[in-house]
Amino acid sequence: MFTDETLQADIAKITHDVFETMLGMSVERIEAAQAPSDTKMMYTGLVTVSGSWSGAIMLACDAELARTIASMMFGTESSATTDAEINDAMGEMANMIGGNFKSMIPPPVTLSLPSVATGIKSVVRVPGCSEVGRYAFEFRAGEAQFTVCVLEHS
């Protein structure tokens, strides 16, 4: 359904629009992502898509950026942001990226409610799915990075 080129372009546009419009955060697609940290707490927001195309969309970043995202969504100071607010924000960001991705898939197709995983050295897997795209983005000229991954059910 997607070629590498169209998938990359679609995810880049959706991600840019979601961050820019909802948070006022200008993010840029970059070619190579930093290796996942072995020491930092990571947050992964995830939604699954089921129907004419089935898979999952994941948004992953470290705790510092997740806290920044949450503080911008809630309009609070970053230091005052709670874990519940960070989980809520990461789930909703994944939901918006996944929802817009879903809109490009012919019906019938449904979107799950979002879930969020956290951990150090964490690896999030969706049974039956394999990664078909991993796209890195940076915020504030390299100050922070995050990835959006597309997994397809095989």
Added chain:
Amino acid sequence: MKIMIVDDSKAMRMIVMRTLRQAGFDGNTFIEAENGAQAFTAISADMPDIVLCDWNMPEMNGLELLQKLNTEQKKVKFGFVTSEASPEMREKALANGALFLIGKPFTAEAFQGVLQPLLAAK
């Protein structure tokens, strides 16, 4: 006027309310609900002027809420604010009586465009 925002994400409810204020609707009363079931109870007790509702929520989703309002003949202006803005979803929303569907991500202008005429017609 009372504007009800229904979304299971508190973060999104905050953004919708902030965007409504930016769009010039800061003089109105905002009421929040976390899902369709909670919204139905609140609407039954105190009818808002308009409902801005997410689609995909636990317990009772937005479409189920709209259908329940129709079944119970509770007439309220109703629109969706959702990340799922495909032509099929728009068609389904309008077929069930929704007045509009605003896709996420959204702008203040998107709310102005649909809400100003609706609230002016009250």
